[in-house]
Amino acid sequence: MSAESHPAAKYKRVLLKISGEALMGDQGYGLHPPTVERIAQEVKSVRDLGVEICMVIGGGNIFRGLAGSAQGMERTTADYMGMLATVMNALAMQSALEGMGVFTRVISAIRMDEVAEPYIRRRAVRHLEKKRVCIFAAGTGNPYFTTDTAATLRANEMACEAIFKGTKVDGVYDKDPVKFDDAKRYDTVSYDEVLQKNLGVMDASAIALARDNNKPIIVFSLDEPGGFRGILAGEGTYTLVQG
Template identity: 65%
Template sequence: MTRPRFNRILLKLSGEVLMGSGQFGIDPAMCDRVAREIKAARGEGHEVCVVVGGGNIFRGVAGAAAGFERASADYMGMLATVMNALAMQNALEQIGVETRVQSAIPMASVCEPYIRRRAVRHMEKGRVVIFAAGTGSPFFTTDTTAALRAAEMGCEALFKGTSVDGVYDADPKKVPTAKRYDTLGFGRVLADDLKVMDASAVALCRDNNIPIVVFNIRDEGNLAAVLAGEGVSTIVQNNA
C-alpha cells in the first residue's frame, strides 16, 4: 500500500541488529550496511536521526533479573548504547556521512551532551544525529527514548528497524499462518498488547501523532524502499 512521505524521521535500531549474524557484540559489516541504508535515505532528501539500543552488549532488564540492582543494570545498558552509537558514527563517517553523537549521560571526551536545540540545528545542517545513553535515567527503555526524541526533534515518523517485516497477530517464526497487518491503530496495539514497542513509547507516539513504521532492517535496501512507499512494513497510527 502507498505510504505518505515522511521528510524527517527517527530510526530506532536495536542492539541486536548490530550483531549481524553473531550472538554478541558489534559486527562492523552490519554497521556498514545499516550506514549505507541511512546514506541512501539521506540521498532521497530525508532528514534522519537515530536511537540505538544496547542489547547486543548488555541489557539492563536481563542484568537485573540475573541479580544486579535494577538502576545500576540500566546505567550499564545505557553505556552499552554509547558504544553502539560510536560504532554507527564510525560506519557513517567512513562513507562520507557527517554525524554527531549526543549522549544523555555527559561524557565530553567521546561525544556531545544531549541538547535538543543543538540536535535540531545539526539535523537542519544535514547531519545524522545519533542519540545514545537512553533518557539518562534508569527504568526507561530505548523504545521510550526513541519516542521521546522523535517528539523533541519534530519527526514525522518513528521507523523501527527489526528482524521481521511488520507487526503480526502471532509470532511469524512460530506460526506459519500468522497475519501481517498493513496498518494498525495505537489503541489496538495497546489493547491487544502487540509488542510493537513498550506501552509508554506507543502512548507517547499516539499523544504526539507520530506514526510508528515497523520494517525489516536486515533486508538490504529496505529502509529506502519503505520510505518510498514500496517496501513491506506495518504502520501504526491514529485513526487506523
C-alpha cells in the first residue's frame, strides 16, 4: 500500500519501545513466535502509513541484569548479559518483519559484526530515510543504563517526533489498574508528575532525558489490535506524557 492511500499520520518518525516480556505471550519465559509475529504486524501497519519507525526492545524475557545482580552476580556482568538478551529479541523481531517483506536493520551498541550493524548515527538515519525499520539493540552499550534510557537516547539522536511505549494497559494510571478497580487513567501527564508520583512510565533517567529534550512519550496498550496504527491516525486511547 502506498502512503498516499492512507490518512496522514500524526508523526513522520517515531520510536517504539517495548519490553522483552511483551514478546513472551502467556509463557513465563523466552519468545512466543505468534506474539512476535503479531507485534511485527503492528509495526508493518504503521510503516505502511509512510511513518519512519525505529524500535528498542528490552531483554527481560530472557535475562534481566538487575535481577541477576540481586542474586549475587556482579552488576556490570549481569547488565552486559541483559544487553545480549536484547540482541536476541531484536533478531527475532527482524526475522518476523522481513518475513512480511519489511526491510529491517538490527543495530547494536556492542559490536558483533556477524549478526548486527554497529551503531553509527548517520547510517541509522539513512536507513530510516529509506523506510527501513531500525531495531536498536544492546541498550546504550553501557552497564547501569536501562533500555528505557536507551530508547530515549536513540529517539533524540534519530530526531524522532515521539516515543511510543507499548504496555499491557492503555495508558498511565494513578495506581495499578489490574489490582485496583478505581484506578484512574491520565489523558495527559507532565514529566515532573511522572517523576514526583513515581508513576512507572519509564525510569527516572529516561523521563529526565525526554523532558530535557521536550520529547513526548505516548503510553498505549500493545495488546489492543491496531492500537499503534490507530494512534498515529489520530484515534485510540493513550496517555500523553509531555512538559
